[in-house]
Amino acid sequence: NAGVMQNPRHLVRRRGQEARLRCSPMKGHSHVYWYRQLPEEGLKFMVYLQKENIIDESGMPKERFSAEFPKEGPSILRIQQVVRGDSAAYFCASSEGFGTDTQYFGPGTRLTVL
């Protein structure tokens, strides 16, 4: 059973470009969480999705950021018109159920904005 997959592992974008981060949950998991982490800081929750539904996006910036988890395919975190402050590691986690089920994390995508 493969773990949570994220790609790309490293992404470099220039200011104003779009960044698309992908997350494939573990097999059998239908709950996906996205987190952002700045160096030497803790994870900051961004959004929680189930298939085709956004359950909680309270941690997502109101502008430029969006997330989806379609019926087929990976979950996508999209950042439009990136700025230098978007540079961070973005982690995706998946769980089988909701609430306090164990979350399994992917290796992260390190986004660098030039």
Added chain:
Amino acid sequence: SQQGEEDPQALSIQEGENATMNCSYKTSINNLQWYRQNSGRGLVHLILIRSNEREKHSGRLRVTLDTSKKSSSLLITASRAADTASYFCATDLLPRGVNRDDKIIFGKGTRLHILP
């Protein structure tokens, strides 16, 4: 993979009392973090303690770290009903080295229930 093992698995205390949760880990760490999760929500970062620190405070939270025993404790003083949640510890979430590909797994956490 890095893994925290929280202890106890469940804890019920009266409002106003102090709650103590423990975490043990297996390998050397750069830092250790505690998170809270309310039912149906994502993880919320509470506090980070570095490997060269022994104690850290944030409001009603106090975290200690003993690297010789590979353990940490989270103390919540003067507990409130809103503290009812699950609490998880995690270590070294930022990959060190570009080729590191650990699967990061949180432990089952400690389910804390504050009784009115």
